[in-house]
Every structure is written in C-alpha cells, then in structure tokens.
Amino acid sequence: MKIAVIGTGYVGLVTGTCFAETGNEVICVDIDKSKVERLSKGEITIYEPGLEKLFLRNLKEERLRFTTSLTDAVKDALLILLALPTPPGEDGSADLSYILGVAGELGRLIKPNDYKVVVDKSTVPVGTAKKVKEKILETGGAKLEGAFDVVSNPEFLREGLAVEDFMKPDRVVIGTDSARARKVIDDLYAPFVRQGNPVIFMDEPSAELTKYAANSFLATKISFMNEIAILCERFGADVDMVRRGIGSDNRIGKRFLFPGIGYGGSCFPKDVQALVKSANEVDYDFQILNAVMKVNEAQKLHLMPAISKYFNHQLKGMRIAIWGLAFKPNTDDIREAPAFYMIDALLKAGASVCAFDPEAMHNTKAVLKDKIEYGENQYATLKDADALVIATEWNEFRTPDFNKIASNLKNKVIFDGRNLFDLTDMKELGFYYVSVGRETVN
Known part of the structure; x- marks a missing residue:
C-alpha cells in the first residue's frame, strides 16, 4: 500500500516508519528542508527507543522516503495521513491551521477518479474530520465528492514505548461511516492486530473524542494521586502503601498511580486544556478537568x-x-x-x-x-x-x-x-x- 505521511514530528516519524516496516511504501513530507535532508541521509531527528533500527532498515530498503513536495507524496498514495501539530492557542483551543492548510492543498491535488483516504492522526477536537472534508471540497470543488473519505484514527503512543505501542496496539480506533474507507483501513492494520486486539470502528466525532477522553482520564488519575500524596504528608501516611492498596483493585488498576511533581509532555497538558475548551464551546463547564489542571500546575512546584x-x-x-x-x-x-x-x-x-x-x-x-x-x-x-x-x-x-x-x-x-x-x-x-x-x- 502506498502511503503519504504529512509531518515528520514525533507521531509522523513513528507512524511512517512502522507502516513501512510491514511492507508499505511510505513517503513522509515536511516543509523543513534541512530536516528532510537529515532524515534522507539516515539521521534520525527524535529519540525513541527501538525506532532508529526500524528507520534505518526501511530507509535502506527504500520503503521509507522523505520529501518537501506534497505533490510528489500525494500523487500515487492511496492513504494520506495527517500528522501535523495542533498547538494550543491563547484560549487553550487546538490550533487547526496546519491541518486545514494542508487540507486546502489536498483539494487542489486530489483527482476525481483517483480515490484516496485522508486520515487524521493528529489529536484534534470533535468536528475536525468534518472541517477537513469541507476544506478539501472548498478548494477542490464538487467534482471531488466521492473521490476521497476523511477518517479519524487517533494515535495512542506513549513516548518511550511508541514503537511497541504501534506494532502491538491495545486497540485501534477508527472513525468513519464509509464502507470503502473501512476496507482500506482494515487492510492497513491487519498485520498489527493478528493476535486479536480490536479494531474499533465508530463515527468520526466519537473517535475524535475518544483520544481526548483517554488522555484526560489518565491525567485525572495522576492529579488525584498527587492530591492523595499531599494528604499522606499531612496525615503521616505513606502514599506508596495507599497506592498498592488501591492499585490491587482491578477496577482501578496499578498504572498511573505514582505520585510526583506533575505530568508534562506534548499530550496531557494540551489535550486536557483542549477538551475543557471544547466543552466550553458547547456551554459545559468541565469542572473535574479544570481541577486536574489546577492541581498539576501547583504540583510542578510541590518541592x-x-x-x-x-x-x-x-x-x-x-x-x-x-x-x-x-x-x-x-x-x-x-x-x-x-x-x-x-x-x-x-x-x-x-x-x-x-x-x-x-x-x-x-x-x-x-x-x-x-x-x-x-x-x-x-x-x-x-x-x-x-x-x-x-x-x-x-x-x-x-x-x-x-x-x-x-x-x-x-x-x-x-x-x-x-x-x-x-x-x-x-x-x-x-x-x-x-x-x-x-x-x-x-
């Protein structure tokens, strides 16, 4: 299968490399010429355990290539994966300018009789798949109706374990109502779910919300344990004992119960903030997540x-x-x-x-x-x-x-x-x- 991956950041590089590893022909696109040159020469641009070996192997075997030309990448691709940044704006909402900018370009590149599946891999607010489709049609015109489908396929990669997470996913979440796109995605992920891990199909808004809900729930567990830790300090209890006591309950589980000086990274802070903003846009005050953010900000300076x-x-x-x-x-x-x-x-x-x-x-x-x-x-x-x-x-x-x-x-x-x-x-x-x-x- 021929795949174009737009963006060579963390998600794009891991995604492109791992899809190439299962025999697909992958072209990754980035506007940063120097970055593309470095990647083309075999210089990996992020640190992720296990990635470099796969990256170099697929580069050598010419299943993985890099370019600055969106036109060249998209021309023969059946799948176009959007792995672009969605940084928080001043109000906390996800900035979709990169995604919608590329969607506009795709409207000029997709041909009426050359079907393509456009996949949102970036973490995006509910309604983004619809906006991407509208943007493609806005620049490409009504002649593109039926020439493409837009699918939501959020990633659930943990930094430090991303290769393992991609090659052996707990689940794959797909948002689409197109039977044609579903068949393409089923074939794409078949090598990754041979042991029976589920590919869960749903509508696009549900898939988009699933990613935000997952990260926000995990962030909530972390902030909850950090507040329990503060109580332990005041009561003279030991949070490690409490953690073991509640983590042994399989309804709660052992993971994400370790207290510390707060969570960080590119996902939890941004995604919690974006979900709160999305909730505000439909007149809902997400009180729990507001508290999660407040607790985490304070916890960073707890010591x-x-x-x-x-x-x-x-x-x-x-x-x-x-x-x-x-x-x-x-x-x-x-x-x-x-x-x-x-x-x-x-x-x-x-x-x-x-x-x-x-x-x-x-x-x-x-x-x-x-x-x-x-x-x-x-x-x-x-x-x-x-x-x-x-x-x-x-x-x-x-x-x-x-x-x-x-x-x-x-x-x-x-x-x-x-x-x-x-x-x-x-x-x-x-x-x-x-x-x-x-x-x-x-």
Whole structure:
C-alpha cells in the first residue's frame, strides 16, 4: 500500500516508519528542508527507543522516503495521513491551521477518479474530520465528492514505548461511516492486530473524542494521586502503601498511580486544556478537568517549599543539582517538563543550577542556553552542590552510587520528585531526604 505521511514530528516519524516496516511504501513530507535532508541521509531527528533500527532498515530498503513536495507524496498514495501539530492557542483551543492548510492543498491535488483516504492522526477536537472534508471540497470543488473519505484514527503512543505501542496496539480506533474507507483501513492494520486486539470502528466525532477522553482520564488519575500524596504528608501516611492498596483493585488498576511533581509532555497538558475548551464551546463547564489542571500546575512546584525551608528561605547563592530534564524517562521531549518549572523557580530565588539528563541535554541547551550549567554525567552535576533534586525517573537514577553522591554534594540532601529511593535506605545512609507523599527522612 502506498502511503503519504504529512509531518515528520514525533507521531509522523513513528507512524511512517512502522507502516513501512510491514511492507508499505511510505513517503513522509515536511516543509523543513534541512530536516528532510537529515532524515534522507539516515539521521534520525527524535529519540525513541527501538525506532532508529526500524528507520534505518526501511530507509535502506527504500520503503521509507522523505520529501518537501506534497505533490510528489500525494500523487500515487492511496492513504494520506495527517500528522501535523495542533498547538494550543491563547484560549487553550487546538490550533487547526496546519491541518486545514494542508487540507486546502489536498483539494487542489486530489483527482476525481483517483480515490484516496485522508486520515487524521493528529489529536484534534470533535468536528475536525468534518472541517477537513469541507476544506478539501472548498478548494477542490464538487467534482471531488466521492473521490476521497476523511477518517479519524487517533494515535495512542506513549513516548518511550511508541514503537511497541504501534506494532502491538491495545486497540485501534477508527472513525468513519464509509464502507470503502473501512476496507482500506482494515487492510492497513491487519498485520498489527493478528493476535486479536480490536479494531474499533465508530463515527468520526466519537473517535475524535475518544483520544481526548483517554488522555484526560489518565491525567485525572495522576492529579488525584498527587492530591492523595499531599494528604499522606499531612496525615503521616505513606502514599506508596495507599497506592498498592488501591492499585490491587482491578477496577482501578496499578498504572498511573505514582505520585510526583506533575505530568508534562506534548499530550496531557494540551489535550486536557483542549477538551475543557471544547466543552466550553458547547456551554459545559468541565469542572473535574479544570481541577486536574489546577492541581498539576501547583504540583510542578510541590518541592519548592521544602527546599526553601531547608535553606531557611535563603536560596540565594545556593547551588542545586538536578537529575532529569525530559518530562518522562526514555524520551528527549522537554515540552511542559516539570524540571523546567523547578529550574525557573530556583533561578528566581537566586540559586544556581547544574543539570543532567541522559537524552534531553541538547533540547534543553537550545531553550535555556547558559542560564544553567550542564553536567557531563549524573555525578558531575553534584560537585559542590548544596542539594540534589530528582525531576525525572530515568532507570539509571534508581540505583546510584550513594557514596559518590555523598562525596560530591556539600550536604547529604536529596529532594526526590519521583520517589525513587527507599526510606529505610535513606535513613541508614544518613541522608536528609524529602519525597512526595511520604515522611521526610531527617
């Protein structure tokens, strides 16, 4: 099957590569000429475990190609996948200008007797598939009626596990009322659901809402546990015990119950905000999600009062080491990363910061430049630091050499935003240790 993927960001590159892996001929389009040149030379532009191997193999076997020409990509394609950014506008609504701009171009490129399926892979508000169809017809004219279908096919990829999620999906959600488009999509996904995982067909609005509802529900679980963690701190309870107690109930499940310093990334913050805005547009006040956003904003700085208190509210001149800059482990994505909120607060309080992340250093330097210092490794950040703050739960941070930590830090002080260490161990090692929803080891 010949496929055009419009956009080579996170979703587009993973989608194009994984569809090529099952034998499809994929052309990915991007307006960024330098990016297209890098990808064409075999230089992958995002960090995602397992992706580079598939990317290089399919590039070598010429099933995966890159171009700046929308015309060339679309000409022979049966499927046109829109994997374009939908950044939040000033009012929180999803900006559809990229998607609708390309839809307008497609109206000039699609031919009346050359059927194509246009697929929304981007996370978009309810009604977007209808708008895309209208935009194509607006520029292409009535002669294109029946020459194409617009399908909603939201992605459910977890950064750090995206290749596995794509190749072995829990489910595939498809929004279409076209039998012709359904047959094409069924054939496309057949290699990915051989073990019986469902391909769920529904109408377009339901498919569009499914993605927002899924991410918003997961964000709600995170914010709920973060509020439980605050109660644990005040009641003298242990959030890890509470988490295990409720997570053993299969109606609740064990996942997304780990407290910390808030969620970030390109999906949860944007999608929760967009769903609230969409609800407002139909005169509904989504009170739960408004609370989820409020809790998460506060949680990003949850450790700051404890840090300030430890230093007698005199952070000026203090040097703070930070482990973790990406919003989660196994990615280089720093969008809405809680670490950046912590860094901003520390700098405003007069402290200096030295940070390390296994994959997100390049992206961080592009944003923060010389506002902070950067360690060559996790231990180099600790030299002469007054305390360590852990902001991302990378595996290599879970079992560190505590002797190295103690010998490099001025004080054996750790503020752990991801609850990586055992409280008993911290007591035995003699650290002052603050985590989330658990007692302070002093």
